Amino acid sequence: MKKIILFSLSILSFTAVGWSQSLEYQKQKAEKIVKGSVFTKIIKRELPATIVYEDDDVIAFTPLRLQAPVHLLIVPKKEIHTINDVTDEDALVLGKLFLVAKKLAKEKGISKTGYRLSININEDAGQSVFHLHMHLLGGKKLGPMLTQEK
Template identity: 75%
Template sequence: MKKIVFFTLLALFYSSTGWSQSADYQQQKAEKIAKGSVFTKIINRELPADIVYEDDDIIAFVPLRLQAPVHLLIVPKKEIYTINDATAEDVIVLGNMMLVAKRLAKEKGIAETGYRLSVNTNEDAGQSVFHLHMHLLGGEKLGQMVGAEKQTDEK
């Protein structure tokens, strides 16, 4: 019985101290979802965008704030809030997002030199638009990933 109480208290502690989204973030997220995503507005042509690719399921465009010489957003037209909300029904569109990224990287001349694909999910990753999207970044040597340490041959 003591173990059950301990693990229940431990779970409550972690859920309230950093293993969940902050109350402010949860509120902002709920408000943004209720309002509708800026990406849906681009898809519906309610907002302008520099669209570089579009098919029945996916749209890709240049973001307002570039983080690299080549920076594109690849967005499913289906509104999926986060990768955590993706279902088995979304497998094909998720795979096609990768193939669109490959195609655009080749078109932009960065397929051979290298590029990064990034999907931010929720608070700790800095997700601010709640419509799943993938960043295609390249055109220069990109920095190390967060927390990556230099690897050496020394042992």
């Protein structure tokens, strides 16, 4: 029985390590969080941006590197680092992100042809700005989100 428990614990330890963030990513993430979000700097007007929507809770703007003909970032003004940091008190602002996305998709003429909403969380998803944000992408056929395995 002792051997089974030790084996189980070693498997759990191995898989937990396999699913954790790399040390380099953890270091970069911590440094960026301490430094402060570039999006917070846009919200505070410390950095310029082409703002397409703003209210008390949410701001939306055009990113520097467009990935589609229509590409907007929809950001809560409250700095939430990742979805993993969301609390019950954030429920209304998260819902508002989707309502703003719907409004902007309609304004940009892509609500009927289709669009993608994407939120990247941590290393495997490629999150590089640690302030929750939603990408609104459209204006062309976007293809599959991931490479299809055969």
